[in-house]
Amino acid sequence: MLSDFxxxxxxxxxxFLWAGLQFTIQLTLVxxxxxxxxxxxxxxxxxxxxxxxxxxxxxxxNTMRSIPLVMVILWFFxxxxxxxxxxxxxxxxxxxTFMAFEAAYYSxxxxxxxxSVPRGQVHAGQAMGFTYSQSMRFVVLPQAFRNMLPxxxxxxxxxxxxxxxxxxxxxxxxxxxxxxxxKNYNRPIEMYIFVALIYFIICFSLSQLVKxxxxxxxxxx
Amino acid sequence: MNYHWNWxxxxxxxQNGDETYLAWLISALGWTVAVSITAWIxxxxxxxxxxxxxxxxxRGISFFANAWVELFRNIPLLVQMFLWFFVVPELLPKDxxxxxxxDMPAKEFVTAAICxxxxxxxRIAxxxxxxxxSLPRGQTxxxxxxxxxxxxVYRYVLLPMAFRIxxxxxxxxxxxxxKNSSVxxxxxxxxxxxxxRQMQEDTSQGIEVYAAVTLLYFICAFAANRGMAxxxxxxxxxxxxxxxx
Numbered sequence: 001m002l003s004d005f006x007x008x009x010x011x012x013x014x015x016f017l018w019a020g021l022q023f024t025i026q027l028t029l030v031x032x033x034x035x036x037x038x039x040x041x042x043x044x045x046x047x048x049x050x051x052x053x054x055x056x057x058x059x060x061x062n063t064m065r066s067i068p069l070v071m072v073i074l075w076f077f078x079x080x081x082x083x084x085x086x087x088x089x090x091x092x093x094x095x096x097t098f099m100a101f102e103a104a105y106y107s108x109x110x111x112x113x114x115x116s117v118p119r120g121q122v123h124a125g126q127a128m129g130f131t132y133s134q135s136m137r138f139v140v141l142p143q144a145f146r147n148m149l150p151x152x153x154x155x156x157x158x159x160x161x162x163x164x165x166x167x168x169x170x171x172x173x174x175x176x177x178x179x180x181x182x183k184n185y186n187r188p189i190e191m192y193i194f195v196a197l198i199y200f201i202i203c204f205s206l207s208q209l210v211k212x213x214x215x216x217x218x219x220x221x
Numbered sequence: 222m223n224y225h226w227n228w229x230x231x232x233x234x235x236q237n238g239d240e241t242y243l244a245w246l247i248s249a250l251g252w253t254v255a256v257s258i259t260a261w262i263x264x265x266x267x268x269x270x271x272x273x274x275x276x277x278x279x280r281g282i283s284f285f286a287n288a289w290v291e292l293f294r295n296i297p298l299l300v301q302m303f304l305w306f307f308v309v310p311e312l313l314p315k316d317x318x319x320x321x322x323x324d325m326p327a328k329e330f331v332t333a334a335i336c337x338x339x340x341x342x343x344r345i346a347x348x349x350x351x352x353x354x355s356l357p358r359g360q361t362x363x364x365x366x367x368x369x370x371x372x373x374v375y376r377y378v379l380l381p382m383a384f385r386i387x388x389x390x391x392x393x394x395x396x397x398x399x400k401n402s403s404v405x406x407x408x409x410x411x412x413x414x415x416x417x418r419q420m421q422e423d424t425s426q427g428i429e430v431y432a433a434v435t436l437l438y439f440i441c442a443f444a445a446n447r448g449m450a451x452x453x454x455x456x457x458x459x460x461x462x463x464x465x466x
Binding site for chain 2: 066067068069070071074075078079082085161162164165167168175188189192193195196199200203204207
């Protein structure tokens with residue numbers, strides 16, 4: 001029962017948990033940056049007029065989106081060392097996995113964003129003598145990015161939660177750190193409650209911020 | 222790539238027993254489907270109720286419903302699994318806690334289904350709310366003007382339309398629930414992901430095993446998609462853009 005709980009172990013394990021949280025944040029940021037860049041390229045490929053390129057991008061995105069993330073994590077952890085011929089730690093494997101996996105989700109958001117830009121904008125760019133890459137870079141993508149910013153950030157909050165699944169390959173993130181701390185002090189229950197609280201506070205405040213941002217940056221048409 | 226292929230691995234016997242690995246996979250598929258479907262039914266019922274409550278013009282009720290959604294949405298599913306499995310039994314009265322820990326049949330399965338069901342209910346609640354709010358305000362007003370009580374407006378005017386409108390987003394939720402059921406490996410449900418890790422450890426034939434399991438997940442997602450397409454066709458509302466084909 002609750003009266004038997006001993007929350008004093010939490011203060012002792014804080015430095016350890018902080019190290020775990022740092023990895024979780026690092027993984028989220030790396031996956032977000034890599035995922036958005038790679039995802040935008042995938043979206044452009046998917047909307048390209050070159051049929052094989054568009055089909056390859058669509059196949060990649062749909063495959064990633066229909067496999068459970070845990071399986072993707074296991075696949076990468078198994079395949080990366082075989083393909084590179086070198087052993088790879090759980091941490092670097094996790095980073096590659098999340099970049100590749102999240103790119104599929106970010107690319108769907110960016111595709112919707114690009115499609116939300118009125119066609120006249122592209123024509124205007126062409127009329128000004130812009131090449132394809134210039135009109136994408138200076139006209140379409142900035143608008144697509146701005147329109148989709150709240151959704152991209154919401155996806156990043158989901159990504160932040162999903163990083164806990166690196167548990168499957170034993171990489172030391174916030175959750176794994178709390179589990180180890182719980183075992184060391186023989187207080188697993190308190191640790192699980194505490195770590196759930198940390199995740200909740202971070203995700204809830206971020207999602208409130210995104211809500212505010214959404215109201216502020218909405219383009220009034 | 223230095224890898225020893227052996228696609229016959231599925232017909233080999235498991236290490237401590239007389240079954241084949243194929244039998245393991247089939248039973249694992251059974252657990253994946255069982256967890257997903259049980260959770261799905263729970264999520265539909267709870268999600269519909271909570272989603273409806275979120276639109277009710279009463280501060281206390283909508284606060285409760287909002288809190289429900291935020292709670293389940295802002296904690297990672299894996300952490301929720303651990304909370305249900307390790308923490309919740311500690312919070313129960315002593316006798317019940319003892320029974321849950323020692324005697325409850327299929328403890329892992331029940332825990333995983335409850336956890337996944339509640340997690341998904343918050344997402345379905347969001348869809349339900351969006352469905353109800355997508356209906357023109359005039360419908361509620363017309364109902365009230367006809368002398369319906371608010372409960373009757375929901376029962377006869379809003380919900381029958383809202384539930385039909387939200388079938389497409391529910392399709393992706395059903396596909397998601399199959400994917401999310403993979404997280405149940407962490408508390409020891411013998412479902413596909415758990416068994417694939419076990420087989421990889423036993424046999425080191427990871428590629429074959431993961432390929433088989435990934436294929437089975439594909440089949441689940443595809444079946445969910447086709448099944449919901451049938452439902453969608455039956456319940457689509459004539460006159461809506463989605464229904465025009």
